[in-house]
Amino acid sequence: MKRVIDIVEDIKNGGDPYKPVEESLEKIKKLDPKYNIFITIIGDIPERIEERKGKLPGIPIAIKDNIVIKNIRTTCASRVLENFIPGYTATVVKKIEKEVALIIGKTNMDEFAMGALGTTSAFGPTLNPLDPRLSPGGSSSGSAVAVASGIVPLALGSDTGGSIRLPAAWTGVYGLKPSYGTVSRYGLVSYADSLEQIGPFATNASDLAYFHSIITGYDDRDPTSQYYQTPPEMYEKIAWKEPDPSILKNLKIAVIKEFLEHPMADENVIKIFWINIKKIESEGAEINEVSEPLLLKTPQVYYIIAFSEASSNLARYDGVRYGSRAVPIEDIDWDTAYMVNRSLFGWEVKRRIMLGSFILSKGYYDMYFSRALKARNKIKKTIDKILKENSVIASPGTPITPLPIEYDATDLSKLNAVDAPLMIANLTGYPALTMPFGKLGSSKNTLQFTGPMWSDDFLLLMAKALEEVAGQ
Amino acid sequence: MPEIRIDNDLIEHMSWLSRVKLTDEEKNKLKKEIELLIEYINDVLEINVESETEYLYPSTIHYRDDVPDGDEEKGRQLLSGAVIDKGFVRAPKVVKKE
Numbered sequence: 287m288k289r290v291i292d293i294v295e296d297i298k299n300g301g302d303p304y305k306p307v308e309e310s311l312e313k314i315k316k317l318d319p320k321y322n323i324f325i326t327i328i329g330d331i332p333e334r335i336e337e338r339k340g341k342l343p344g345i346p347i348a349i350k351d352n353i354v355i356k357n358i359r360t361t362c363a364s365r366v367l368e369n370f371i372p373g374y375t376a377t378v379v380k381k382i383e384k385e386v387a388l389i390i391g392k393t394n395m396d397e398f399a400m401g402a403l404g405t406t407s408a409f410g411p412t413l414n415p416l417d418p419r420l421s422p423g424g425s426s427s428g429s430a431v432a433v434a435s436g437i438v439p440l441a442l443g444s445d446t447g448g449s450i451r452l453p454a455a456w457t458g459v460y461g462l463k464p465s466y467g468t469v470s471r472y473g474l475v476s477y478a479d480s481l482e483q484i485g486p487f488a489t490n491a492s493d494l495a496y497f498h499s500i501i502t503g504y505d506d507r508d509p510t511s512q513y514y515q516t517p518p519e520m521y522e523k524i525a526w527k528e529p530d531p532s533i534l535k536n537l538k539i540a541v542i543k544e545f546l547e548h549p550m551a552d553e554n555v556i557k558i559f560w561i562n563i564k565k566i567e568s569e570g571a572e573i574n575e576v577s578e579p580l581l582l583k584t585p586q587v588y589y590i591i592a593f594s595e596a597s598s599n600l601a602r603y604d605g606v607r608y609g610s611r612a613v614p615i616e617d618i619d620w621d622t623a624y625m626v627n628r629s630l631f632g633w634e635v636k637r638r639i640m641l642g643s644f645i646l647s648k649g650y651y652d653m654y655f656s657r658a659l660k661a662r663n664k665i666k667k668t669i670d671k672i673l674k675e676n677s678v679i680a681s682p683g684t685p686i687t688p689l690p691i692e693y694d695a696t697d698l699s700k701l702n703a704v705d706a707p708l709m710i711a712n713l714t715g716y717p718a719l720t721m722p723f724g725k726l727g728s729s730k731n732t733l734q735f736t737g738p739m740w741s742d743d744f745l746l747l748m749a750k751a752l753e754e755v756a757g758q
Numbered sequence: 759m760p761e762i763r764i765d766n767d768l769i770e771h772m773s774w775l776s777r778v779k780l781t782d783e784e785k786n787k788l789k790k791e792i793e794l795l796i797e798y799i800n801d802v803l804e805i806n807v808e809s810e811t812e813y814l815y816p817s818t819i820h821y822r823d824d825v826p827d828g829d830e831e832k833g834r835q836l837l838s839g840a841v842i843d844k845g846f847v848r849a850p851k852v853v854k855k856e
Contacts, residue, residue: 480815586801587802625779628777661810664805
């Protein structure tokens, strides 16, 4: 696929600004019925497109359906918000629209971003274009598939526990979970606000950097937004910069043994990972194997915190303040109204908010929630110790191949292998990037790099260098 | 490790705490799944956190002042699903019917 930065150059030099959108809409007609990618298709062409101005003139972009756009239905893939029309637009969308891009549609996802397989949507599962019998990964399933199937070159997802990086790995595209507080969460429907971050999908490192330069930046409307920011221009420069494999020389890469030796990890995927890591080592990088058994408990700590935050964030969907009504509320009492209306949630959401409410209740708060917050601190210190001696932590994009679409998500054994390497970035707030290596469009040849806070620019530079080394 | 008894009472309690009505079939399903989930998160109880403090947010939280923007449309849209009666939003009854 042609890079976005090159398409933009072509359009600015007089190329047809309608071509990318027309091609995208054609592909939607053909592929959406096959893979169930979009919940809402928009496709309104901005009038300013003719002027060929902005950084993304006429570029079609897909947006996960938990990011609001004024007057466009936002469902979070839930029956609870089936007909919700927001009255405002998310900051990230405003930034994209300012660059004269075209928001082509709102993508399918796990309900309220709760799920790892893209199968909990009230609108049915999204299928993996690499093999429709397999899950594309979740929760940003539709955004990843929109990019992987070539419908759009760029998409937005949200990452609470790997929800950008897992589907990127399982569909063979690029995904970035930015440093916490660097992309505005204003207009993102919250699931677990201390963990989640909006981030980009793309088909190459240059476009990932370019798109990130547009969505990043401080936002007064997001209380978790950070004043300190790498200037967006820096990312734009990275997008245009020639790849420099010399940055790999003397780079120290940590590999966490427990993630690779997980009993559920796929032997073949791990074998390929080591081949790829040896290739990077041959460029002058130093590989350091470290052992930290505590990190295998990352998903358990994550579950307690995420479910508790979810129970609080989703309390507003009661059919009175927000959300659909299962029954007319005027003739019944508050409790009955809430309980009946909230029964519209899907099963995964129900069980998460029920366990979350329980964890936060009297007698269990200290036992679980307070302890998980302390364990989160301990995990952060462990990661800091590793990153003090190393530039990044490397792992396979995913240690197992995509699971079947009908996989039973209550079986946590395989999901523990998947979750642990991904969730360290969410518990610490650090950036992490997932990319194909050597073979595009393969779920086996992917790498994930987690860096220290604010190292998003370095991760993107590194991704460009690795593309060059792999001959992509 | 403290044992949590996963029985019908606990499931009813969870349903009430989160204000989510469950069918009998869902209650039985939840009982099995909660058992697995609690067993899983109990691993956290084995982590020694004696000298640790609670970690809250990976960033400094800042608040902005409420500034009226005169945009009445936003308010109307938020109430789009509500029943408006003589300028008031009709809500469920406070007193439960016996």
